[in-house]
Amino acid sequence: MTSPERAERPAVWAEPIAPVRFVLDAWTIAEGELRKLRHDPTELLTRAVQPLLWLLVFGQVMAKTRAISTGSLGYEDFLAPGILAQSALFSAIFFGIAVIWERDLGVLHKYLVSPAARSSLVTGKALAGGLRALVQGTMVYAIALVIGVHLRLDPLSIVGAALVVVIGSAAFATFSLVIACLVRTRERFMGIGQVLTMPLFFASSAIYPISIMPDWLKVIAQVNPLTYQVDALRGLMIQGATESFPLWLDFAVLIGSTIVLIVIAARLYPRLAQ
């Protein structure tokens, strides 16, 4: 039974051109990640608890104190987009741990010896991280509706907000991937993940407006992509909200940071397997 099968094996088979391969490979990776979520959605459900607490407990208490001046907007209206961004950030920032886990198991090596470009593998991961956040988005919208936040519910605004959630989470998931490639162990990653999320969160306009921040914090907030994500979400989610930056700038910052982070991650990713 030696020769016939051997002759059958094609030395080279046809492949699509590189840009098409890039898109297909990224989608293959992203789809695999989403399948895993479908097999076991418990993680997503537990992630919904946090925004629920923030909106119901923190939001309602702070709204009563009127301690934070949010202009003409009610505090809960102001807070809802911030909490959406925050819960997406908190789940995206730990995305890297899964990658370290994959390295420890050996699954990572399998992907890295496939002919897929490193950048397409990383883009697929980023996309998966982004799409996951849509579940949290839906949760926050549902909670917000129940507590009477003045949401914009026209299809265009909702699609816009969904896009912002996906791109923002893709950026932070990739950021997490970069950190994972640098620290390389789960223990160190857990520590760093905690250290990074809080500054990103507090130095943004998620729970208070930039205008009431001290000057040094304003500077940090203005280079923090989360600020732009929150800003875009506020404009797209809430009736009568005013944005601090034009919407195109919010998108430009989010897309720009995602691309830069993907380029960095694609360089670092293979080193995880060395």
Place this chain on the structure above:
Amino acid sequence: MPPAIETHELTRRFDALTAVDSLNLDIQGGEVFGLLGPNGAGKTTTIKMLITLLPPTSGSASVAGHDIRRDPRLVRRAIGYVPQLLSSDGALTARENLMTSARLYHLPSAERKPRIEEALEFMALENAADRMVRTFSGGMIRRLEIAQAMLHRPEVLFLDEPTVGLDPTARKAVWGHIRQLREAAGTTILLTTHYMDEAAELCGRVGFMHLGKLVAIGTPEELSAQAGKGKSLDDAFTHFTGSELSEAGEQGGQYRDVARTRRTARRLG
């Protein structure tokens, strides 16, 4: 026809440590070649360089006729790799794992399903195809991994410790599949192992590595004979690497590696 694997003075240093030291290898198409040595001898580092996961410090190598530095993508297209650790995704089913590979290698869409069915059948996994891989036994996972690595019919297959952590029955089954693969597809196989019986059983030729250097190369019979009359491959190993097998197992690897292997073995078991 160029050799399936060819290395020339292939070297890899990690800081002060030379993990692989001026390795020269020539492996012909269709050979099953075993790389043997105690832990830390440089076997895995050698494989990692050949499969383009780790750039060499100096020297050169080609796999399936492609230079590992100049054309890493062409090398990756022509090889299959089963790592020492787990490589199938436990959170996906066997079929989903195979489909992911079929897509990443851009196999023609019409061929994907038939090839996956064929691979499942060949590895005797048809009945488990839609089960999550994390419910598989160690032997089943190994068979799936080999099926996954073979799906695009690579010219060269790399197996890093293919039977570590498996019970004797599962080991024998994996051996049988490796032999069948070679006979059916004529695949060149490079495997590492520290089981001498495995090497004697499967490999046409073996090379002993010690401290990053290739210290002996030949058929198992030749090497046994060189160690002395009536000697086994075990004796030859001790003769050439100067280390007792049991001792080598004890000294080898760092804590992290040991922890990893144990964890993998537990998951596989």
